[in-house]
Amino acid sequence: MTELTNIYGLRAIIEAIESGENIDKIFLQRGLKGDLFKRLEQLSQNNNINLSYVPQQKLDRLSKRNHQGAIAYIAPIAFVDIDDLITNALNTDRPPLFLLLDQLSDVRNFGAIIRTAECTGVNGIIIQKKGGAPINADTIKTSAGAIFKIPICKVDHIKDAIYHLQSADIQVVAATEKASKDIYDLDLKSATAIVMGSEGKGINPSVLKIVDHHGKLPILGEIASLNVSVACGAILYETVRQRKQ
The missing domain is CATH 3.40.1280.10 (SPOUT methyltransferase, trefoil knot domain)
Structure with missing residues (x-):
């Protein structure tokens, strides 16, 4: 089975989007603020990426890593036109x-x-x-x-x-x-x-x-x-x- 890769942290997710990774969905901690947060929101909108705002507890359940309020899923498949x-x-x-x-x-x-x-x-x-x-x-x-x-x-x-x-x-x-x-x-x-x-x-x-x-x-x-x-x-x-x- 193909290994599913997740990305953690605002800056890492921004870099992944800008490098052309096939991001399926992003979970952002509700209430986050700052320039990186706004930049990621804009990039997600520009690239039609599914973005969900969730409480920190959900992010903690999704990953035990230091997610810094942001987790992205990279799609394991290529979507068809x-x-x-x-x-x-x-x-x-x-x-x-x-x-x-x-x-x-x-x-x-x-x-x-x-x-x-x-x-x-x-x-x-x-x-x-x-x-x-x-x-x-x-x-x-x-x-x-x-x-x-x-x-x-x-x-x-x-x-x-x-x-x-x-x-x-x-x-x-x-x-x-x-x-x-x-x-x-x-x-x-x-x-x-x-x-x-x-x-x-x-x-x-x-x-x-x-x-x-x-x-x-x-x-x-x-x-x-x-x-x-x-x-x-x-x-x-x-x-x-x-x-x-």
């Missing part, structure tokens, strides 16, 4: 299948979804540059190495990806408990992209407005919803079932 992702999928001998994750925040859910996506033949996973879970050691471990076998694309906003997919005649299906139809009632045999929402908020309302279809998994018990990685697995395997018929 969305146009290349779509083109490559359309050139295969089966209908493309994509997965869009709308600001999923839990790294273990992320890793589990990546693993299931690889097992079900997903052509690529599309995530947002900001607001989502980082690709860290837990993501890699939970994915069981699948993260190195499936293309992952980052976009400025999930809506940008949806418009790209729709322009290529790929239907976009949002998985939401608010849907009037079960996922089993939708035709998933043609080129499809499935949108899964975050653990707490689900899919952004602005995203729900522009997708082609909404589908839900029937809930027969008293708990109102499924874990997002479990729900994603059920939907992806329903897609596999339909396509094998």
